[in-house]
Amino acid sequence: MKRLVSVLLILGSSLLLASCSSQANSDYQDAMTQAKSAVDKENYSTAQAQYNKALTAKKSDQTAQASLKQVKLMRTADMDIQQAKKTNAKEKLQQVAATEHGNSTLVKQAKMLQTKLPTVIKQQKNYQHELAQARSLSDNGNFVGSNAAIRKLLAKKSINQTYYTTVRSTARGIRSSNNASISSQKRTATQNSQQPTIAKP
Structure with a gap:
């Protein structure tokens, strides 16, 4: 009887471990798939979150570790840009x-961006200059002029790029x-125009 109980316990433990392993592998695969999709869209913050999930399922996975390092570097490079x-x-x-x-x-993506980097940085400086002009107009009370400068800036096609x-x-x-x-x-101005005029004696 004791032997049967021991066998059943071992069998139960094995099944539980197999179930946990299967779930971890499923979680890993799902996270890696979503991370890949996010990378394809250059959504590096989402990719980073998914690689972290993959590593929760498989802590020592080499691919997830290396990919996580890459997306962190891409996000830092984006901040530098x-x-x-x-x-x-x-x-x-x-x-x-x-x-x-x-x-x-x-x-x-990293290699492609390296080739575009001089142009991207130059454009970044140009946009920052235009932004400074709009801010200066606003600080001096020329809100309409500032809005016109911003409208011109935001109308440019390349301004919508992630950089x-x-x-x-x-x-x-x-x-x-x-x-x-x-x-x-x-x-x-409206309130002032509605103020009653007091006739002088």
């Missing part, structure tokens, strides 16, 4: 391309502030 730090961005992109056992698409996310968000923030100031000026 946002700040027009060409040398720093180039170093990060080179590290992505040199990483072994990682994601081949990330390698291609210029900070420029876009900052420009929209200035525009929102300008619109609030313009509305406030209009309310004040």
Whole structure:
């Protein structure tokens, strides 16, 4: 009887371990698939989250570890580009391309961006200059002129690329502030026009 119980316990443990292993493998495969899809779309924050999930399922997986390193470097390179730090961005992109056992698409994206980097950084500086002009107009109370400058900036096709996310968000923030100031000026003007005129004796 004792022997039967022992056999049943061993069998039960084996089945439980097999079930856990199967679930972990399923979680890993799902996370890696979603990470690949995110990388294809250059959505590196989502890719990073999915690679972390993959490593939760398989802590020592070489591919997930290498790919996670790559996406972190790509995100850091993107931050450097946002700040027009060409040398720093180039170093990060080179590290992505040199990483072994990682994601081949990330390698291609890093190499492609390296070739485009001089143009991207130059454009970044140009956009930042235009943004500074719009901010200066706003600071001096020329809200309409500032909005016109922002409208011109945001109408450019290349501004929608991921490299210029900070420029876009900052420009929209200035525009929102300008619109609030313009509305406030209009309310004040309306209130003043409605003030009764007191006749002089």
